[in-house]
Amino acid sequence: EDQVTQSPEALRLQEGESSSLNCSYTVSGLRGLFWYRQDPGKGPEFLFTLYSAGEEKEKERLKATLTKKESFLHITAPKPEDSATYLCAVRPAAGNKLTFGGGTRVLVKP
Amino acid sequence: DADVTQTPRNRITKTGKRIMLECSQTKGHDRMYWYRQDPGLGLRLIYYSFDVKDINKGEISDGYSVSRQAQAKFSLSLESAIPNQTALYFCATSDWTSGGMGDTQYFGPGTRLTVL
Numbered sequence: 123e124d125q126v127t128q129s130p131e132a133l134r135l136q137e138g139e140s141s142s143l144n145c146s147y148t149v150s151g152l153r154g155l156f157w158y159r160q161d162p163g164k165g166p167e168f169l170f171t172l173y174s175a176g177e178e179k180e181k182e183r184l185k186a187t188l189t190k191k192e193s194f195l196h197i198t199a200p201k202p203e204d205s206a207t208y209l210c211a212v213r214p215a216a217g218n219k220l221t222f223g224g225g226t227r228v229l230v231k232p
Numbered sequence: 233d234a235d236v237t238q239t240p241r242n243r244i245t246k247t248g249k250r251i252m253l254e255c256s257q258t259k260g261h262d263r264m265y266w267y268r269q270d271p272g273l274g275l276r277l278i279y280y281s282f283d284v285k286d287i288n289k290g291e292i293s294d295g296y297s298v299s300r301q302a303q304a305k306f307s308l309s310l311e312s313a314i315p316n317q318t319a320l321y322f323c324a325t326s327d328w329t330s331g332g333m334g335d336t337q338y339f340g341p342g343t344r345l346t347v348l
Contacts, residue, residue: 163344165322223274
């Protein structure tokens with residue numbers, strides 16, 4: 123059974139204080155790892171897809187990396203508007219279902 | 233206008249009532265999904281459909297049914313609502329990318345359902 127574990131569950135940062143979120147996964151063949159951002163009361167917003175170990179993608183202050191067992195979402199010099207819950211999900215090589223982690227709630231204080 | 237819309241956005245109902253949640257999309261995607269989100273349990277797949285004639289159960293389909301009325305419309309029904317179906321419900325769509333790589337799902341704004 124595919125599993126995704128995100129840590130920490132919650133993260134409080136000062137504005138400008140860089141940090142990383144972890145997404146550990148077990149899946150029978152990875153066809154894609156997805157990062158989403160979710161604001162309270164809203165639907166998840168797509169950020170990145172990573173397909174193979176060693177791949178990296180960046181968007182503004184966010185950078186996602188992938189190894190064979192985990193993915194990191196690095197937040198560089200965060201701003202209060204980066205406050206959100208960040209979700210990680212994996213798609214196996216066989217089958218069509220995404221398995222989501224529980225998310226990391228990030229709060230960036232000014 | 234939003235690419236994926238859900239109606240209603242909020243609904244309070246009573247145990248035993250039949251409820252329908254609707255999803256429409258203008259992205260032109262073939263694939264549509266229904267998820268529920270509960271605190272501490274993350275997003276869980278209820279049903280998914282790869283085209284109008286294709287319906288598949290997800291991991292928590294008991295107590296739910298779906299209808300794919302058109303490529304752009306996918307509705308979720310709770311035949312007899314119960315309190316533990318209180319949750320946030322999200323519709324998502326995706327389009328199969330070339331090369332068979334993982335297709336990206338795009339989510340609607342959600343429906344907050346409360347069953348009393």
